[in-house]
Amino acid sequence: MAFMISEDRGKTSDNPRHTNSWYAASAKDKRVRPALDGAIEADVCVVGAGFTGISAALELAERGYSVVVLEAERIGFGASGRNGGQIVNGCSRDLETIAGRYGRDKAVKLGAMSLEGGEIIRSRVAKYGIDCDLVHGGFFAAFTDKQIREMAHHKADWERYGHGGLEMVSKAEVGRYVKTDRYAGGMIDRLGGHIHPLNLVLGEAAAFESLGGRVFEASRVTGLDTGEKPVTRTERGSVKASYVLVCGNAYLSPQFPEISGRMMPVSSQVMATEPLDAALIESLLPANYCVEDANYILDYYRRTADNRLLYGGGIGYGGHDPSDLTGVIRPNMLKTFPQLKDVKIDYAWSGNFALTLTRIPHMGRLSDKVYFSHGDSGHGVTTTHLLGKILGEAVAGHAERFDIWSSLPNLPFPGGQTFRVPLTVLGAWWYGLRDRLGI
Secondary structure, eight states: OOSOBOOOOOTTTTSTTSOSOHHHHTOSOOOOOOOOOEEEEEEEEEEOOSHHHHHHHHHHHHTTOOEEEEOSSSTTOSGGGTSOOEEOOSOSSOHHHHHHHHOHHHHHHHHHHTTHHHHHHHHHHHHHTOOSOOEEEEEEEESSHHHHHHHHHHHHHHHTTTOOOEEEEOGGGGGGTOOOSSOSEEEEEEEEEEOOHHHHHHHHHHHHHHTTOEEESSOOEEEEEOSSSOEEEESSEEEEEEEEEEOOGGGOOTTOHHHHTTOEEEEEEEEEEOOOOHHHHHHHSTTOOEEEEOSSSOOEEEEOTTSOEEEEEEEEETSOOOSOHHHHHHHHHHHHOGGGTTOOEEEEEEEEEEEOTTSSOEEEEEETTEEEEEOOTTOHHHHHHHHHHHHHHHHTTOOHHHHHHHTSOOOOOTTHHHHHHHHHHHHHHHHHHHHHHTO
16 A cells, blocks of 8 residues: 555553544643542532533633533543534524524524634633634635535625625635645635644633632533532532533433433544645645535544644544544545645544534523533534533523523434434435535
């Protein structure tokens, strides 16, 4: 074979319980927090130490609340520490679709929040000095004239809601952002960008701890007693709190069937090359923007701070992974960058995100004192930060924005647990065929 693939899975042995990713290997903070041992009390108990949970916890700590976070594995163990690291604004469904489904008033209100997730990230990085390789700018790549027209329509729709950072890119201009012959044009988002997601959530967790917050790892929730003063139980302890925020997303404990029954875990695969020569990686992505294409099952990629190409794609409904991760992703990388045919792949990993039937995040209450948020449907980096903040606002007595999100209908997948995967795969096949045919 002309190429080399490293299958060394020992690279992250110094960061236990994390997946074998480049993120875990290059994490700035590898401290292991203790497990909960004994009964404690707090104002708020947060279940899940990913972006949603840590965002909510930090918001509440800044407001003066005593907060405890319970994490089944490690901070950022799930999608928050495994994703492509791209700051993409908005939801998985555009504002025009939201207006058609739920009315123009809802679209206007959600549109007013659509850029806030990225703003929260940039603000916290600056405020707390979080070292997470923040870079500004994103590029959406189009394969066909049809996709270009859809992007132009999307741009006009965004601009009606105040997003002025978008700019169409002709085929002749694609090379400013990505050196490939695959694309017919695209669109840049100057308010997008990319980060090292695990270092971001670890930095936010450290900021939360600096304000008196407590995070317990290896503390899987085994039960929740709802009531006026809910008690969240783990194998070795419990937290009595005035409020509980459930923020587990695709890695949520089966103790919460009311939530997990209305989402489906979906895996995506990512790999990272060996560090490339600086001149080579700069020639491939000269603006250092992150890139995602416009196909239904899309590819996404970017440069890392140590000059690797991080390339993701593929999809596994139900959270199922292919046996050969690099075999899924690498052929697409070589279609984009054939000049990398001899480059070694140092890391390959997967992670699950929570998909809802509507592709819109699902917020709500399990009781008067128990709130939840999940189902960011592939656009989680920004929406988790926004919705985590909104959870904190609701606990603090300002539930206006929470009520907007929780009023959106959320439906179970057709076919229930048994048939939701094959039916969704069938739909994905149809949309994938449309992409291949350019219709």
